Amino acid sequence: MSDNQAPKQPTRRGFLAGGGALALAGWLGGASGVARAAAGHAKAAPAKDQEAFYGPHQGGILTPQQQNSYFAAFDLADTAKRDDVIALLKTWTDAAGRLTRGQPARALSGQPDKAPLDSGEAVGLATARLTITFGFGPGLFSKNGVDRYGLAARRPEALVDLPKFNGDQLVPEKSGGDLSIQACADDPQVAFHAVRQLAALADGVANVRWVQTGFASGAPGGGTPRNLMGFKDGTNNPSPKDPALMNQFIWVGDEGGWMKGGSYLVARRIRIALEHWDKTELGFQQEVVGRYKDSGAPLGQKHEFEPLKLDAVDKDGNPVIPDTAHSRVASPQENDGARILRRAYSYNDGANFTAERWPPWRQGIEYDAGLFFLAYQRDPRTGFIHINKKLAAMDMMNQYITHVASAVFACPPGARPGGYIGEALFAGL
Amino acid sequence: MSDNQAPKQPTRRGFLAGGGALALAGWLGGASGVARAAAGHAKAAPAKDQEAFYGPHQGGILTPQQQNSYFAAFDLADTAKRDDVIALLKTWTDAAGRLTRGQPARALSGQPDKAPLDSGEAVGLATARLTITFGFGPGLFSKNGVDRYGLAARRPEALVDLPKFNGDQLVPEKSGGDLSIQACADDPQVAFHAVRQLAALADGVANVRWVQTGFASGAPGGGTPRNLMGFKDGTNNPSPKDPALMNQFIWVGDEGGWMKGGSYLVARRIRIALEHWDKTELGFQQEVVGRYKDSGAPLGQKHEFEPLKLDAVDKDGNPVIPDTAHSRVASPQENDGARILRRAYSYNDGANFTAERWPPWRQGIEYDAGLFFLAYQRDPRTGFIHINKKLAAMDMMNQYITHVASAVFACPPGARPGGYIGEALFAGL
Numbered sequence: 001m002s003d004n005q006a007p008k009q010p011t012r013r014g015f016l017a018g019g020g021a022l023a024l025a026g027w028l029g030g031a032s033g034v035a036r037a038a039a040g041h042a043k044a045a046p047a048k049d050q051e052a053f054y055g056p057h058q059g060g061i062l063t064p065q066q067q068n069s070y071f072a073a074f075d076l077a078d079t080a081k082r083d084d085v086i087a088l089l090k091t092w093t094d095a096a097g098r099l100t101r102g103q104p105a106r107a108l109s110g111q112p113d114k115a116p117l118d119s120g121e122a123v124g125l126a127t128a129r130l131t132i133t134f135g136f137g138p139g140l141f142s143k144n145g146v147d148r149y150g151l152a153a154r155r156p157e158a159l160v161d162l163p164k165f166n167g168d169q170l171v172p173e174k175s176g177g178d179l180s181i182q183a184c185a186d187d188p189q190v191a192f193h194a195v196r197q198l199a200a201l202a203d204g205v206a207n208v209r210w211v212q213t214g215f216a217s218g219a220p221g222g223g224t225p226r227n228l229m230g231f232k233d234g235t236n237n238p239s240p241k242d243p244a245l246m247n248q249f250i251w252v253g254d255e256g257g258w259m260k261g262g263s264y265l266v267a268r269r270i271r272i273a274l275e276h277w278d279k280t281e282l283g284f285q286q287e288v289v290g291r292y293k294d295s296g297a298p299l300g301q302k303h304e305f306e307p308l309k310l311d312a313v314d315k316d317g318n319p320v321i322p323d324t325a326h327s328r329v330a331s332p333q334e335n336d337g338a339r340i341l342r343r344a345y346s347y348n349d350g351a352n353f354t355a356e357r358w359p360p361w362r363q364g365i366e367y368d369a370g371l372f373f374l375a376y377q378r379d380p381r382t383g384f385i386h387i388n389k390k391l392a393a394m395d396m397m398n399q400y401i402t403h404v405a406s407a408v409f410a411c412p413p414g415a416r417p418g419g420y421i422g423e424a425l426f427a428g429l
Numbered sequence: 430m431s432d433n434q435a436p437k438q439p440t441r442r443g444f445l446a447g448g449g450a451l452a453l454a455g456w457l458g459g460a461s462g463v464a465r466a467a468a469g470h471a472k473a474a475p476a477k478d479q480e481a482f483y484g485p486h487q488g489g490i491l492t493p494q495q496q497n498s499y500f501a502a503f504d505l506a507d508t509a510k511r512d513d514v515i516a517l518l519k520t521w522t523d524a525a526g527r528l529t530r531g532q533p534a535r536a537l538s539g540q541p542d543k544a545p546l547d548s549g550e551a552v553g554l555a556t557a558r559l560t561i562t563f564g565f566g567p568g569l570f571s572k573n574g575v576d577r578y579g580l581a582a583r584r585p586e587a588l589v590d591l592p593k594f595n596g597d598q599l600v601p602e603k604s605g606g607d608l609s610i611q612a613c614a615d616d617p618q619v620a621f622h623a624v625r626q627l628a629a630l631a632d633g634v635a636n637v638r639w640v641q642t643g644f645a646s647g648a649p650g651g652g653t654p655r656n657l658m659g660f661k662d663g664t665n666n667p668s669p670k671d672p673a674l675m676n677q678f679i680w681v682g683d684e685g686g687w688m689k690g691g692s693y694l695v696a697r698r699i700r701i702a703l704e705h706w707d708k709t710e711l712g713f714q715q716e717v718v719g720r721y722k723d724s725g726a727p728l729g730q731k732h733e734f735e736p737l738k739l740d741a742v743d744k745d746g747n748p749v750i751p752d753t754a755h756s757r758v759a760s761p762q763e764n765d766g767a768r769i770l771r772r773a774y775s776y777n778d779g780a781n782f783t784a785e786r787w788p789p790w791r792q793g794i795e796y797d798a799g800l801f802f803l804a805y806q807r808d809p810r811t812g813f814i815h816i817n818k819k820l821a822a823m824d825m826m827n828q829y830i831t832h833v834a835s836a837v838f839a840c841p842p843g844a845r846p847g848g849y850i851g852e853a854l855f856a857g858l
Binding site: 070110111112114115116118119120121122124126173188189190192200207208209210211212213215217218219220221223226227228229230277278279281282283285286293294346348349351353364365367369 | 499539540541542543544545547548549550551552553554555602616617618619621625629636637638639640641642644646647648649650652655656657658659660703704706707708709710711712714715722723775777778779780782793794796798
């Protein structure tokens with residue numbers, strides 16, 4: 001990295017040394033590392049590039065979106081003991097708290113005859129607003145009809161298996177999962193580092209099932225980021241700054257039992273046929289979205305945040321925003337008021353060979369890129385499922401996009417210091 | 430993106446409007462876009478997040494490393510006409526000049542009945558120090574023994590096909606290529622956007638063969654970035670700030686004919702067995718590298734940039750830096766003084782299922798991650814090939830890494846304004 005590009009944040013090393021907490025400089029520094037690690041539990045003043053881990057809600061949901069994401073889904077493959085799951089969640093909680101403070105995942109010994117307790121690639125990097133968000137998939141509660149951990153009775157009603165939607169082409173190995181971790185940060189290496197440590201800590205209990213990297217590039221002046229279709233994405237999101245909206249649509253309330261204060265995450269890997277899209281006329285692109293590409297304003301209007309005028313018609317009596325435009329079909333007005341909090345990342349996984357199975361039988365290399373759609377909601381039945389049933393059937397955008405992977409997770413409330421993620425689920429068992 | 434994370438650079442829109450050049454705000458703005466596009470050729474004062482495109486050398490070689498990279502190799506698949514290749518290079522040169530100034534790849538019409546001339550996802554983003562570096566693979570000069578473009582006699586002697594190295598497990602579809610484009614920027618969306626536009630402009634002449642994303646995360650205070658092994662990577666690079674060194678080792682001199690002022694790029698996709706590495710004792714990791722993990726100093730020394738003391742022995746007479754340590758085997762001292770300019774990016778392409786073919790027959794999901802090794806040199810025969818022959822045979826690191834893809838490209842000198850990349854190659858034909 002060039003000096004003139006250096007961000008202004010303190011380094012992990014610098015911040016931590018200065019704050020009197022665990023100095024990462026000492027992570028390999030011999031026995032003194034133990035003492036420093038112990039000191040690492042002392043409370044440090046939060047730096048401006050740190051997001052709180054402990055609290056009533058998990059981080060990474062309402063947190064202003066970071067630029068990079070690394071998501072991993074896990075299978076609980078190697079144990080039938082509930083206590084192993086609880087121990088893992090305690091370990092993960094402690095490690096996540098440390099990582100989000102810019103510390104290594106575990107207290108370190110620095111002994112040369114031991115494998116390092118942290119893989120080290122985040123040493124010296126900024127904390128980069130790292131958040132770590134955990135989720136529980138249906139398989140934690142029962143799998144193939146087996147109640148492995150005695151939790152089947154505690155499966156929330158809202159944690160439904162997603163139905164098959166029209167047009168789904170889901171790859172099973174990249175879908176589902178018993179547990180999930182999403183790390184978001186303003187540095188891709190920091191995000192991956194976090195998941196890599198947590199995955200290593202799961203050894204013998206849970207194995208990685210699938211992973212997905214993502215990025216979201218924002219304009220320097222702020223504003224709604226554009227996705228790979230070149231359109232602003234997220235304009236119609238409910239504002240995370242509006243607690244009443246969040247309580248109504250995002251956070252689970254009293255109805256949720258142990259999930260109160262949590263939220264349900266739906267993840268969909270949506271491949272976009274960029275080559276096809278790029279050859280589509282601008283006018284039609286805008287009809288597909290229902291918005292202008294440049295401004296993000298609804299068709300027929302001027303400004304991005306003006307409400308959709310779904311009743312407006314042109315001089316021939318045709319709707320200004322077509323009946324099958326994405327923004328119309330997804331709108332709360334057409335979905336009994338349903339709203340979800342979209343927190344999507346673009347993904348770019350290279351390029352693959354593909355061959356069409358219809359005339360003109362084209363074949364060649366295609367980008368494996370698109371949108372890693374992530375949305376939080378109070379109840380998937382009245383949220384994503386309600387909206388996507390309509391989208392899957394009607395959305396004009398479907399000729400350019402394909403849902404190729406899918407998962408749903410119950411993201412429990414945040415942990416209190418000294419507690420652990422999911423504690424309420426296991427209470428009294 | 431949150432406001433508090435907004436970088437300080439001007440936006441593309443803001444900069445361009447302020448500079449009197451093409452306003453991206455007008456890219457979809459109707460017929461006036463044509464006039465603005467014409468004005469876009471006017472010279473604008475370079476902003477601090479812009480790197481020069483035109484000059485004696487191409488950008489992206491000595492340029493301080495940006496945080497993100499998108500690399501694409503192309504096959505010249507659809508034409509046997511030299512003029513088509515020349516026309517493509519002219520188009521690419523013009524577009525690359527525009528993109529690196531924060532403009533769209535082509536002058537825009539904004540007509541709704543035409544496909545947009547820019548896919549749009551970089552509108553509003555910073556220019557992000559975008560560089561675009563072009564290369565010519567062996568296939569441009571002859572392919573399968575056919576001299577398609579009458580260029581076989583102009584193939585530089587130094588542009589050799591790389592030999593098969595010990596341990597290579599190369600995937601042919603991800604290797605080679607007749608042409609290459611590397612876009613580097615401090616924003617992944619800006620880098621991908623650039624290649625996406627250039628690939629679209631190649632329609633009918635060249636097709637994407639393979640692509641690779643990469644990232645390099647630096648410490649806020651500067652310094653050598655760490656790779657995914659957690660070690661500092663690039664300590665021993667010759668300094669790009671030393672013109673004599675660059676002329677000696679990186680830039681082609683009078684010996685190169687039309688390549689004078691250019692450089693040869695070797696690209697290797699090196700998968701790292703992270704799971705295996707993470708379980709390796711710290712002491713052994715350090716012996717493998719020949720350096721301390723924390724400081725990056727050579728074994729037996731204190732500071733990162735101290736020279737390797739290859740003759741030092743411990744009290745038992747064993748070398749302090751083992752005979753097969755990576756840094757020893759790669760060192761100029763052991764390679765007749767050979768030096769190359771490494772400009773590597775980490776890659777992180779998700780995770781795949783793998784099954785061992787030897788006891789204990791483990792199987793499971795493995796990270797598809799590692800190092801996208803990129804190195805520039807005056808002559809690959811005395812540069813990468815010389816060094817890697819020894820590394821492939823002796824490097825202790827080979828038990829953790831596998832070269833899975835490979836390519837070599839002649840990167841011609843930079844273009845002059847009004848000229849085009851590779852102009853000297855075609856002169857007089």
